[in-house]
Amino acid sequence: MKKVIVDRHLHRCVLRVDMVREAHVDILPITNLVDQLLQDEEIKVGQQSQGAFEAPEINAFGQNFRDYTNAETERQKGVEEFYRLQHINQTYDYVKQMREKFSKLDKMEMSIWECCELLNEVVDESDPDLDEPQIQHLLQSAEAIRKDYPDQDWLHLTALIHDLGKVLLLPKFEGLPQWAVVGDTFPLGCAFDSFNIHHKYFEENPDSKNPAYLTKNGVYEQGCGLENVVMSWGHDDYMYLVAKENGTTLPTAALFIVRYHSFYRKYSNIDIRYIRLELIHTHLMNDEDRENLKWLHVFNKYDLYSKSKVHVDVEEVKPYYMSLINKYFPEKLRW
Secondary structure (H helix, E strand, O other): OOEEEEEEOOEEEEEEHHHHHHOOOOHHHHHHHHHHHHHHHHHHHHHOOOOOOOOOOEOOOOOEOOOOOOOOOHHHHHHHHHHHHHHHHOOHHHHHHHHHHHOOOOOOEEOHHHHHHHHHHOOOOOOOOOOOOHHHHHHHHHHHHHHHOOOOHHHHHHHHHOOHHHHHHOHHHOOOOHHHOOOOOOEOOOOOOOOOOOHHHHHHOHHHHOHHHOOOOOOOOOOOOHHHOOEOOOHHHHHHHHHHHOOOOOOHHHHHHHHHOOOOOOOOOOOOOOOOOHHHHHHHOOHHHHHHHHHHHHHHHHHHHOOOOOOOOHHHHHHHHHHHHHHHOOOOEEO
16 A cells, blocks of 8 residues: 655644545645645744644544544534534525625624624534633634744734634624534535535535536636635635725735635545645635645644643733734724
């Protein structure tokens, strides 16, 4: 059996080439991307401070991170039920309707920090690794990145805001169901990829019966750019709209992270810490997407593996993050 094995500083990847071939994925683009990721890793290590964040092997529940195969616990059963509902209900037309509806930003006005505090009321049912209030996840990921990348203040703030779109779960934002807000995102308007978590439930999605959506490219042209691809609706796209339409001065890489940080693919034999969904959907990307991926890869590790039962002292770190909010956002935003 042919393998490509990579062991570099913080990340590990085991790519079983025969497994990928059986999934009808081209081998060469994947191995080329692994090489590119290694080059990016060299850049990242050079940017990091000493004492870099070490990604743990297991989550707070004693399980592997992003393990969707263990259905023995009630939480795992709930996660699978979440993905069943998401895969059935997220359609191309549904997303178009939701984007039109929520892009009006007419729900309320509030500051970024006020939104952070609202997330004390939110727990993400799709996440097998965390059952803490979302504000703790935001601060844990932001503080971990701040430690390793002290000079990239925009990245610290990006970590703080990346999940703020989950306020869509609250009554003030119409109380959308969890399947319409959280979970991994995926492209619509093209074939559902077999690497999606709990892929079998897509069989009940109406789009799986539409011939226009059943090819690799579907309704898109190769290299069209992810900004032209309709993704499943959720907190990623909503927070991207909020930040963009309220005139944030964060760099484009930050907006890319916010919009695509839930864009994952499950590989049974590939460490998700290193290989993401881009392996499959590079044909839809343009050059700007590929450039922004470098920072998305940086962000990925902290988003996934900083989740902990050890809480961040909110009042202690609040002044620092308030200074970043004032730097990159207006005082009040439309939501």
